[in-house]
Amino acid sequence: MKIVVCIKWVPNTTSVNIDPKTGTLIREGIPSVINPHDLNALEMALEFKDRYGGEVVVLSMAPPHAKLGLEHAIGMGADRAVLISDKAFAGADTLATSYTLSKAIERIGYDLIFTGQETIDSSTAHIGAQIASWLGIPYIYYVDEISYVNGHLRVRRHLEDAIELYDVNIPALIATAMRANKPRYVNIYGKIRAKKVGVEVWNNSILRLDEECIGLKGSPTTVSRIDLVPKVPRKGEVFKGDSREAVKWLVEKLSQEGLI
Numbered sequence: 001m002k003i004v005v006c007i008k009w010v011p012n013t014t015s016v017n018i019d020p021k022t023g024t025l026i027r028e029g030i031p032s033v034i035n036p037h038d039l040n041a042l043e044m045a046l047e048f049k050d051r052y053g054g055e056v057v058v059l060s061m062a063p064p065h066a067k068l069g070l071e072h073a074i075g076m077g078a079d080r081a082v083l084i085s086d087k088a089f090a091g092a093d094t095l096a097t098s099y100t101l102s103k104a105i106e107r108i109g110y111d112l113i114f115t116g117q118e119t120i121d122s123s124t125a126h127i128g129a130q131i132a133s134w135l136g137i138p139y140i141y142y143v144d145e146i147s148y149v150n151g152h153l154r155v156r157r158h159l160e161d162a163i164e165l166y167d168v169n170i171p172a173l174i175a176t177a178m179r180a181n182k183p184r185y186v187n188i189y190g191k192i193r194a195k196k197v198g199v200e201v202w203n204n205s206i207l208r209l210d211e212e213c214i215g216l217k218g219s220p221t222t223v224s225r226i227d228l229v230p231k232v233p234r235k236g237e238v239f240k241g242d243s244r245e246a247v248k249w250l251v252e253k254l255s256q257e258g259l260i
Contacts, residue, residue: 001049001052001053001054001055001111001112002054002055002057002108002109002110002111002112003045003048003049003054003055003056003057003110003111003112003113003114004056004057004058004059004105004108004110004112004113004114005038005041005042005045005056005057005058005059005073005078005113005114005115006038006041006058006059006060006101006113006114006115006116006127006128006131007034007035007038007039007041007042007058007059007060007069007070007073007116008034008035008038008060008062008116008119008121008127009032009033009034009035009060009062009063009065009066009069010032010033010034010035010119010120010121011030011031011032011121012030012031012032012033032065032066032069033069034069034072034073035116035119035120035121036116036120036178037116037117037118037119037120037176037178038115038116038119039116039183040116040117040176040177040178040179040180040181040183041114041115041116041174041175041176042056042058042073042076042078042114042183043076043181043182043183043184044114044143044146044174044176044180044181045112045114046076046077046078046184047181048112048146048148049077051147051148052148054111054112055079055080056077056078056079056080057078057079057080057081057082057108058070058073058074058078058080058081058082059081059082059084059101059104059105059108060081060082060083060084061083061084061085061089061092061097061100061101061104062083062084062085063085064083064085064201066083066085067083067199067201070082070083070199071191071194071195071199072186072194074190074193074194074197074199075186075187075190075191075193075194076183076184076186076190077184077190079197080197080200081197081198081199081200082104082108082199082200082201082202083199083200083201083202084100084101084104084202084203084207085201085202085203086203086204087215088203088204088211088214088215089204089214089215090215090216091215091216091219092214092215092216092218092219093219093220093221094122094124094126094127094130094221095130095218095219095220095221096213096214096215096218096219097127098126098127098130098131098133098134099130099134099209099213099214099218100207100209100214101127101131102130102131102134102135103134103207103209104202104207105131105135106135107202107207110171111170111171112153112170112171112172112173112174113128113131113132113135113137113171113172113173113174114173114174114175114176115127115128115131115173115174115175115176116175116176116178117141117142117175117176117177117178118178125141125175128141128173128175129141129175131173132172132173135171135173137171137172137173138168138169138172138173139172139173139174139175140155140157140166140168140172140173140174140175141157141175141177142157142158142159142175142177143155143156143157143174143175143176143177143180144156144157144158144176144177144180144181145180146174149167151170152167152168152169152170153166153167153168153169153170153172153174154166154167154168155168155174157177158177158180237253
């Protein structure tokens with residue numbers, strides 16, 4: 001069985017800057033990591049492979065330095081890693097990104113696709129559903145358990161107020177629930193294997209996609225304005241004394257500010 005896991009290389013920061021001309025994220029100078037929720041997807045894929053066999057291919061669309069994340073994925077146990085990287089893909093919204101990923105997945109070949117529930121840099125949760133729509137296959141979100149029974153998938157998803165069970169035909173896309181499992185660590189042997197296996201890099205000369213459908217040109221979503229949360233001025237007052245007097249002082253201050 002061919003299993004593809006999509007991961008995203010995201011900024012490891014809560015402070016992001018947006019290019020005012022393009023409305024896209026400025027990544028230069030910001031450290032990045034694998035989206036944590038995608039590690040749950042990779043772990044679920046590896047556990048599935050451990051039980052039923054198959055090949056796990058990790059796929060990402062990102063700048064060249066994302067090789068570090070894909071090497072980590074190989075170290076965890078993935079068999080192959082493919083990085084889609086080309087300036088032509090830069091600035092893509094979820095529609096253009098999912099289109100590009102779906103075309104790469106078609107090139108790789110697939111029976112089962114895993115994604116994370118969402119990403120920490122945007123939290124749109126669009127990519128999984130959009131990839132499945134491009135490929136014309138069923139998909140299900142918030143999955144925390146999966147098995148293979150009589151030629152089809154049996155999955156469980158955990159909602160806020162319910163647990164649902166589904167039988168899903170293959171091929172299919174599974175969006176793994178965040179915290180559904182504990183991703184395995186990469187040991188020294190995994191690190192050595194990652195360097196040995198290496199990361200394949202595909203640009204648009206390989207995928208040959210219409211440039212009107214990828215990157216900024218293929219992205220109907222635009223950022224028209226960004227409002228930053230204003231900083232609240234603080235008086236920096238400090239009370240020094242016993243706890244009872246401190247409580248009385250605090251209540252008086254809150255009352256003066258109209259907060260209580």
